[in-house]
Amino acid sequence: MEFMDLQKIKSTVIYGLEETGHISRFAGRFFAQAFRPPFEWKEFFKQCYLIGYSSLFLVSATGFIMGIVLTLQIRPTMISFGAASYMPNMVGIAFIREIGPMVTALICAGKIGSGIGAELGSMRVTEQIDAMEVSGTNPFKFLVVTRIWAATMMLPLLVIAADFVGLTGSYLIESTRGDVTATLYFGRVFSSLVLGDVIPATVKTFFFGFVIGLIGCYKGFFSKKGTAGVGKAANSAVVLASLLLFLVDFLAVLVADIFYTI
């Protein structure tokens, strides 16, 4: 029994290392082509639109609810400290630095990551990617480079939307509990934020978008044959992207912390 488990751990570790190698190579291929013309502008803008449009409602709705929930949860504690007037500062920092980016990224990993994984997976399985290749065009550039760029560019915008809607939700709760105006509320939010909050929080959202696009494309582009392959591509894109998002977040916080302390 123990021996079996050891074998299993060993093969999991090997698989993990191999997968890391493959993904790194895939990312390398992206950077090798990402800045080299000709660009597939039309496909890029189409993907930006699809990614932004398809997730905007979901991201906003989630952000709104998170804003309300967070406010309701934190409020009693803040009151017991006699710090109820610091609610905007507290919620603002929590949202801009962590909750907005992370919730948006996880939602997008589910929606965009799986969407790209399934789309490219089914194109692989039905030989559409092969068809592009034999017509003398570069499917990596047309499909992968455009989608990774689009995800990287759109995620920060979606995060801004989530932040804004979330803080609005929080403000609505605050305004029912005391007479705080929107100007006062958002004024306090912004005054509590320093560049050290906003810059790392924004920079990391580009990385989040990159990770979601990269993993979705990687899983889809190398999807195994058959409909089961497509399902697996979509599913594993979500799982792996979510995992990596936490890793990127962790690294981002570490790095930002170094800048803070010096």
Add this chain to the structure above:
Amino acid sequence: MMSASTYDQTKPLLVLKGVKKAFGHHQVLKGFNLELYPNENVVILGKSGSGKSVLIKCLVRLIEMDEGHIEVLGRSMADVEQDELDAIRTDVGFLFQGSALYDSMTVRENLLFPLRRHPGRMRGRSEAELVREALGNVGLEKAADLMPDELSGGMKRRVALARTLILKPKIILYDEPTTGLDPITANEIIQLILKLQDELMTSSLIITHDMDCARVISNRVVILQDGINYAQGTYSELARSTDPKVKAFYKEVQNPIDG
């Protein structure tokens, strides 16, 4: 129909020598040889899973062979760089088994996709004109604005053919052009292939296990069996073969000899 002896035998368009390919321990191709000459229609017959698709994918380097030599239009495929490979690929049309239409694009966009990336192939004509001509060739003038999922299987095959032909390739590779179609539609596709073949003066390699298709289209048949070019000859020559593995292909055909 063109007889086997009328084509120019001087310079082969395609040469395969000792092509080998394995997936893990599964040796699919074990040294396949073939030459395709101008104006020839060669059918490769093989049972399903015998490695027919692997073979033609090796030809255009969608799959890298393990060993062997492949020459397309006089150039050794193993040696070419990406740019030259792309150029060669535009001279080699490929019709995929499932048509492989881009399902997020309209029929028109499907046809324009290869064309826009190879503007040199437009021969000074407008996009609209070329699309109209390509669709006219396959009898689908009105389908330009439809999406692939609005088309029947036979129409998809026609659009895929139009998309392949729009670059005016010198060689066309067909991966089971009639599989998955009802007999009537299959026959329409076969007739269409013959007609276009004649008009555009292309040479073809057709892989199939459809004996009707082999009988009508081929100048020469090569049987892919056990990973090699097991037997070859005209359709009726092979029909008279006494080899049991060759005979197996003709088993279900009604009157093999006078076909």
